[in-house]
Amino acid sequence: MIKLENVSKVYPDGTEAVNSVNLEIKEGELCVLLGPSGCGKTTTMKMINRLIPITEGKIYIDGTDNQELDENELRRDIGYAIQEIGLFPHMTVAENIATVPKLKGWSKSEARNRADELLELMGMDPSEHLDKYPVELSGGQRQRVGVARSLGANPPIMLMDEPFGAIDPITRDNLQDEFLKIQEEIQKTIVFVTHDINEAIKMGTKIALLKVGELVQYSSPAELLARPKNQFVRDFVGTDRTLKSMRLMRAKDAMKPSPKTVRLDSEVSVIQKKMKENEVDYLIVTDGSNRFRGWIRAQDLEGDVGSVDEVLSKDVGSVSRETALSDALSVMLEEDVANIPVLGKDNKLEGILTFNDLQEVIGETYTEEGGGRQVGS
């Protein structure tokens, strides 16, 4: 989709901003350009839509050299969102969002409908906000409109330069979550610039870490955390790599599918037998349609027990497939349990996550240098 070949940028005063960067971004991927300030990440991004002229190398978009395209046409097909947002203060939200559609010659009603649709997508009520001016919006709303505007004419590619940079951490977190959800739906090819490692890990399919104009490592977030190429990457990623990879990995990455279970209507003796067979003192109890109902412990079955339902521990933690491992660990610690069920829709049992699994998966990402198992995406 986007391919950078030996891309360099040297400014007239001799500053080398970007030095022979090679990068390939596949369709539907969100590639984060990450690095400290002055590393050339924004410059690299802006060479894609030619806001900054390239000095050397080639940038291909869908196989076409971007120098061969008309620069305005090129930009109209690439969504562009920046940290300062740059909404047009004299235009309403609807007019702002309709900027590129208008440039592309859409009719008024088409553009208006598109603005309506995009605000909806951004979780803003169109009837309330379409005719407002930017000054009447909150910071978070402006960011949303900025992103909506960059999606205006439904471009296949988007460039985003710290699009959630100028807002408070809580709103930023929400916007990131929302955007990830939207991205799942719209599947754009995105180049996303940030200096925030946490944002990069959260948002990126791939992360390109740059250092004074050079590409140091280009890999998936999990890979970057697990196998930093050199000291620079290690330092940039930070000492809390473990925590970061736990935030990145999901319950589905570490769980064991189809754990041993017993049915809710089983006889006590049957359950006890099954526990003995499996050498455990607890079992998951499900109902006829494999829905999680609770845990049964061996000690609860001692003495005179009428039905399983009576002695079931129902009020225990559970997680979903997409829960981050860090959150799963929190649940374990809070509930003081070493095992938690992983549940799907309608409490359907999907698997079990044990404390040991957690340790193993995290450990694995560190110990196996090269050729290890890919976690995360």
Next chain:
Amino acid sequence: MKGKRIMSSILIIIMVGLAIYYTLYGSQGWYDPASGRDLLLRTWEHIKLVGIAEFLAITVGITAGLLITRSGLKFLASPVTGIANVGLAIPPLALVAGVSPFFGIGFRPGIIALFIYSLLPVLRNATVGIEDIDQSVIESAKGMGMSKLQIFKKIELPLALPVIVSGIRYSTILCVGTAAIAALINAGGLGQIIMRGQSVNFVSLMMQGALLTAGLAVTLDWLLSEVEEKLTPEGLKLGKESE
């Protein structure tokens, strides 16, 4: 805006009323105040002076002011606004007096002096109006694929317009006052009446000229404020209110 309308109307009524009073009852001994006909003539002259000078200043000032914000000429922007700002520090009297050795006296030299003086605020505001636009707004416009002309027409001009008009307003008011001084080089206008009054120390004449000059300034200020208000985009007005 409503307050300004009321204040301006009251001021204009008072000034014109007083001028009429001096015209009717301003006689003192041997001296008679200027006649109504004379006053109208001088007022018309004054308006002509201001009108022609302003027309030239606006044409040249806006064209030049906008031109030096274009990418190729941008290096000129700050020196020019600097010169304009310094130029405005020159007292009008000095400028008017300085013009006559080169251009002589009369209506034309008057226009030249007024033009030079009125040009500066127009030029400065046209440049500043564009330069002061949030760069991120321009960048996002560019990034979305607007051409230079589209950016100029749809973004820069509407956003700079209030600043430009406010420069014109300031320049016009300044011009009305300076035009009164231009009577020094016999350019005509209400200044002639004031000077005549001064030479014989006759209050009625001085008041007639001064009141009408002030009345003209207030009227133009009001009218141009209305224009400014009209041309300010809705989204910018809201911003001012919330600040």
